[in-house]
Amino acid sequence: MLILGLDPSLSCTGWGIVRAEGARLSHIANGQVKTDARAPLPERLLALQQGLAEVIFDHAPQRAAVEEIFVNKNPQSTLKLAQARGAVLAACARGGLPVSEHAARSVKKAVVGTGAAEKAQVQAMLKVLLPGVKVAGADAADALAVAIADAHLGER
Numbered sequence: 001m002l003i004l005g006l007d008p009s010l011s012c013t014g015w016g017i018v019r020a021e022g023a024r025l026s027h028i029a030n031g032q033v034k035t036d037a038r039a040p041l042p043e044r045l046l047a048l049q050q051g052l053a054e055v056i057f058d059h060a061p062q063r064a065a066v067e068e069i070f071v072n073k074n075p076q077s078t079l080k081l082a083q084a085r086g087a088v089l090a091a092c093a094r095g096g097l098p099v100s101e102h103a104a105r106s107v108k109k110a111v112v113g114t115g116a117a118e119k120a121q122v123q124a125m126l127k128v129l130l131p132g133v134k135v136a137g138a139d140a141a142d143a144l145a146v147a148i149a150d151a152h153l154g155e156r
Contacts, residue, residue, distance in 0.1 A: 002028060004061035004097065005147025006052070007139050008069075010084040011035060013048055014139025017059050018130070020151035027130040029059060030140040041080075045087040052088060056095035064097040065150035067104055067142065102149050107142075110149035 001021070007014035016030035033051030035044040069085055072078045092099045105115035111129070112121050123141050126133060129148060135141045 001063070001151075002059065002061040003147045003150050004056065004059070004064040004092075005143040005145065005150065006064060006066045006088050006092075007142035007146060008048075008066060008081065008085040008088040009139060010044060010048075010080045011037060012137070012139045013052070013084060013088060014137065014141070014143035015052065015055050016140055016144030016147050017055075017061055018144065018147045018151060025129055025148060025151055027133045027144070029055075030133075030144055031055070031136045032139050041083070045083060048084060048087040049091045049094075052091035053094060056091065056097065061097060063150070064092045064095075064099045065146050066092075066099055066101050067107060067146050068101045070104060100150055100153075102146060102153070106153070107145050107149040110152040111145045 003018050003020055005016045011034065013033045015033065017028040019026045019028055033048055035047045066088060069082055089099060108117040108122060109115040111125050122145050126135065126141055126144055135144065
């Protein structure tokens with residue numbers, strides 16, 4: 001089972017794909033879809049959708065997992081995140097992927113063992129769970145963690 005994990009963001013959406021064979025996990029690919037901060041919002045959302053459509057086409061995952069939205073102190077940031085998340089979900093739907101959603105705390109708990117884990121702890125566990133993995137950036141690391149969490153939380 002190939003699982004596409006996604007960490008949505010308007011500026012840089014991380015993606016990571018893992019293969020789950022029972023309890024065994026292996027790294028397939030990871031990366032980031034970046035948008036131009038000077039571009040109009042509709043163009044940025046389209047860039048996210050198109051970038052993820054390419055990832056889905058190239059790797060043919062069977063399902064996707066997305067980190068649930070969190071509410072920022074800044075309402076504008078929350079709205080931008082929600083719009084980016086919508087583009088990500090639309091790309092998955094267009095690719096025919098069932099999508100599950102996971103809270104950040106449950107992702108951390110599934111990967112590290114505690115929902116209060118720091119980003120550095122999650123990234124360290126990625127190296128243990130996916131030996132030799134080269135991560136394209138912090139957003140890609142978060143996306144791989146979402147994919148791993150989805151694998152651990154079981155099939156739907």
